[in-house]
Amino acid sequence: MNIPFRFKTLIAITAVSFMALPAIAQQAQGDQTGFSDLDADGDGNISLAESKSHQWLAENFAAVDTNKDGLISKEEFTRLIK
């Protein structure tokens, strides 16, 4: 069987897209385990130190901390992922 290369590439791209979908959907939903994973000491807020385990959050900490109290509350985090 001789499948043209172009066609093989198309199949490969389609397969990758389907595999990536569940991960993207999970991210979009922003499941609540994300917050508790980041809130290492469980006080209900993500401190700057705790945000270091998540590169994007650490880099955007000031923008996410909308009330500028130096902590990311669950509300601020939820607003971010919605």
Ligand SMILES: [Ca+2]
């Ligand atoms: Ca905490």
Ligand SMILES: [Ca+2]
């Ligand atoms: Ca805050």
